[in-house]
Amino acid sequence: xxxxxxxxxxxxxxxxxxxxxxxxxxxxxxxxxxxxxxxxxxxxxxxxxxxxxxxxxxxxxxxxxxxxxxxxxxxxxxxxxxxxxxxxxxxxxxxxxxxxxxxxxxxxxxxxxxxxxxxxxxxxxxxxxxxxxxxxxxxxxxxxxxxxxxxxxxxxxxxxxxxxxxxxxxxxxxxxxxxxxxxxxxxxxxxxxxxxxxxxxxxxxxxxxxxxxxxxxx
Amino acid sequence: xxxxxxxxxxxxxxxxxxxxxxxxxxxxxxxxxxxxxxxxxxxxxxxxxxxxxxxxxxxxxxxxxxxxxxxxxxxxxxxxxxxxxxxxxxxxxxxxxxxxxxxxxxxxxxxxxxxxxxxxxxxxxxxxxxxxxxxxxxxxxxxxxxxxxxxxxxxxxxxxxxxxxxxxxxxxxxxxxxxxxxxxxxxxxxxxxxxxxxxxxxxxxxxxxxxxxxxxxxxxxxxxxxxxxxxxxxxxxxxxxxxxxxxxxxxxxxxxxxxxxxxx
Numbered sequence: 001x002x003x004x005x006x007x008x009x010x011x012x013x014x015x016x017x018x019x020x021x022x023x024x025x026x027x028x029x030x031x032x033x034x035x036x037x038x039x040x041x042x043x044x045x046x047x048x049x050x051x052x053x054x055x056x057x058x059x060x061x062x063x064x065x066x067x068x069x070x071x072x073x074x075x076x077x078x079x080x081x082x083x084x085x086x087x088x089x090x091x092x093x094x095x096x097x098x099x100x101x102x103x104x105x106x107x108x109x110x111x112x113x114x115x116x117x118x119x120x121x122x123x124x125x126x127x128x129x130x131x132x133x134x135x136x137x138x139x140x141x142x143x144x145x146x147x148x149x150x151x152x153x154x155x156x157x158x159x160x161x162x163x164x165x166x167x168x169x170x171x172x173x174x175x176x177x178x179x180x181x182x183x184x185x186x187x188x189x190x191x192x193x194x195x196x197x198x199x200x201x202x203x204x205x206x207x208x209x210x211x212x213x214x215x216x217x218x
Numbered sequence: 219x220x221x222x223x224x225x226x227x228x229x230x231x232x233x234x235x236x237x238x239x240x241x242x243x244x245x246x247x248x249x250x251x252x253x254x255x256x257x258x259x260x261x262x263x264x265x266x267x268x269x270x271x272x273x274x275x276x277x278x279x280x281x282x283x284x285x286x287x288x289x290x291x292x293x294x295x296x297x298x299x300x301x302x303x304x305x306x307x308x309x310x311x312x313x314x315x316x317x318x319x320x321x322x323x324x325x326x327x328x329x330x331x332x333x334x335x336x337x338x339x340x341x342x343x344x345x346x347x348x349x350x351x352x353x354x355x356x357x358x359x360x361x362x363x364x365x366x367x368x369x370x371x372x373x374x375x376x377x378x379x380x381x382x383x384x385x386x387x388x389x390x391x392x393x394x395x396x397x398x399x400x401x402x403x404x405x406x407x408x409x410x411x412x413x414x415x416x417x418x419x420x421x422x423x424x425x426x427x428x429x430x431x432x433x434x435x436x437x438x439x440x441x442x443x444x445x446x447x448x449x450x451x452x453x454x455x456x457x458x459x460x461x462x463x464x465x466x467x468x469x470x471x472x473x474x475x476x477x478x479x480x481x482x
Contacts, residue, residue: 054384055471073470077388085384087377093395104385157385 007032007161007190008053012062015048022048023210025062030206032160035184036192037201040210046194049210050163053192054085067160081109084159086150088166089143097141098134101153115156123152126186128178144170151179155187164193168200222429234259273347282341289350293319296354303358304366305480311463315365318458319357322451323350330447349444352423356448357455364404364456369479372396376474389472397460404456405449412445421445 008030015023022045030036038046051057052064055076067082069075084104094100101120104110115123121131127148133141141149147170154162164183168176176199183191184203193200201207225233237259244252276288297316301308306315331337331345340346372379372393382392415421416438423444427437469475 054380056380056384056473058471076471080383081386083384084386085381087381090377090381091375092378092381093399104382104387107382107385107387107391109386109388154385163384 005032006030006065007034007067008192009065010062011064013049013052013059013064014061015045015052015057015059017048023052023059027062028206028208030190030192032190033188034190034206035204036190036206036208037204038192038194038208038210039196039201040208044210046210047165049208050165050192050194054083054163055079082160083163084154084157084161085163086147086154086165086167088169090150092138095137096134097136097138097149100138100146101134101149101156104153104157110157113157119156120152123156124149126155126178126182127152128175144172144175147171148175148179151183155182159189161190161192162187164191164195166195166197167193168195168197222431273343276347277343280343282339285341285343285346288347289323292351292354293323296358300358300361300365303362304369306365306369307478307480310466310478311365311459314459314462314466315361315455317462318455319354319361321458322357322454323353325454326353326447326451330443334443349447352444353448353451357452360404360408360452361455361459363407364400364452365459366479367403368396368400368456368460371399373474373477373479383472389468392472393464397457400456400460401453405453408449408452412449415441415445 006029008028010026010028013023013026014021022043026049038049040046048057052059053066053071055071064071066079069079071079092100092103094103101124102115105113105115120134124131124133129145129148129152133145133149138146147167151164151167154164162183167179167183171179176197180200180203183193184200193204195201241252241255244255276284293316296319297312298308300306300315300319301311304311327346327350328340330349331340331342335345337345375396378395379392383389411419421441421444424434424437424441427440428434432440467475467478
């Protein structure tokens with residue numbers, strides 16, 4: 001694979017916690033725009049891998065390159081400006097759904113994005129949400145709706161790389177299909193998702209199975 | 219105006235009889251607080267007796283270096299108490315809390331004693347020591363609430379912090395909600411108390427001054443300034459401690475280096 005068009009490059013990455021090796025000598029290259037499914041049983045290192053890619057956990061050995069920048073102290077801020085991340089569960093102390101959706105747009109680096117009302121409504125619609133949800137209290141909406149609000153927020157950021165943590169867990173099949181359609185078919189970003197969802201895995205270009213450090217590409 | 223009537227030692231002992239009431243209630247309801255309450259009362263009494271004797275000499279001596287040394291001891295004790303009661307790791311927080319308390323006190327003491335009261339000698343024992351003591355006593359309470367709230371939330375709600383960083387926030391922006399929460403938790407009671415002072419509460423210093431022979435009009439002016447200086451010094455201490463400790467508790471990737479608060 002040509003490294004010039006790779007968004008993410010891992011070289012001989014290893015990580016242990018308390019003497020237990022979680023990830024061993026993992027190397028891979030993820031091309032621009034690829035859709036990656038990271039899977040494996042509990043404790044196999046899925047979250048560790050994604051956290052390492054975002055610079056939240058540092059590998060014991062090896063090096064990671066994102067967007068042609070080594071993940072190091074010097075580049076980390078620049079790298080993170082080009083990412084978005086949707087965790088599986090997140091509680092944020094804001095009152096309205098609109099505040100939840102627009103939270104990242106309050107950060108200085110994102111102020112230039114400033115999505116219009118039309119764009120916001122379109123993003124909500126892509127994930128099967130109605131405009132009225134914006135004026136609801138966060139406490140009023142279901143877990144699945146909240147998950148989709150975060151995903152819509154991530155889509156509005158239009159980052160080069162999106163990290164998603166179990167993006168379809170807790171979603172009904174219709175909503176799941178919409179999320180898969182957007183992130184795996186429509187969006188131009190490189191998408192790295194931790195998932196157990198077979199449909200998501202089937203629709204991804206690269207599958208990383210951390211049960212046996214196996215990387216499978218299509 | 220006359221100074222307050224001295225309480226005879228035997229009469230003071232009489233005052234202790236009142237303690238039978240709380241002690242009995244704590245014992246009857248098996249709260250487990252009887253022993254700590256007795257120990258606290260004994261400690262409080264011994265500490266105040268010693269301080270009373272000590273301050274008598276310090277006030278007579280009124281030497282700048284002795285006064286400053288006494289203030290330094292008070293700041294050290296306040297630092298240790300704040301760190302212990304906030305469940306913070308001493309190796310991480312003793313220096314930030316000490317430096318913040320010292321900076322806030324220097325600024326507020328110099329302003330109050332030098333510019334407001336216009337003392338010729340800033341280190342005058344009868345002003346410097348009681349006022350610094352009042353400031354420290356009140357700072358400790360708000361600092362404990364403010365700091366434990368900030369670090370507890372930061373340790374427990376790591377995902378929110380990472381969410382902000384991974385979606386374009388700077389470290390400062392990612393820490394903003396924790397700082398806001400800490401200030402809201404620790405200063406809402408102080409602000410509420412200020413709003414009702416004089417209506418439903420007569421503060422200790424004012425009462426003390428009136429009993430000591432000052433006119434109420436003088437006592438309230440001191441009380442007003444004291445409320446202001448407590449507010450200023452405690453908010454400065456909380457914010458400064460957080461700013462200083464933030465330099466030590468994160469790695470260059472803005473991740474928390476280690477556990478920052480002791481789990482209970």
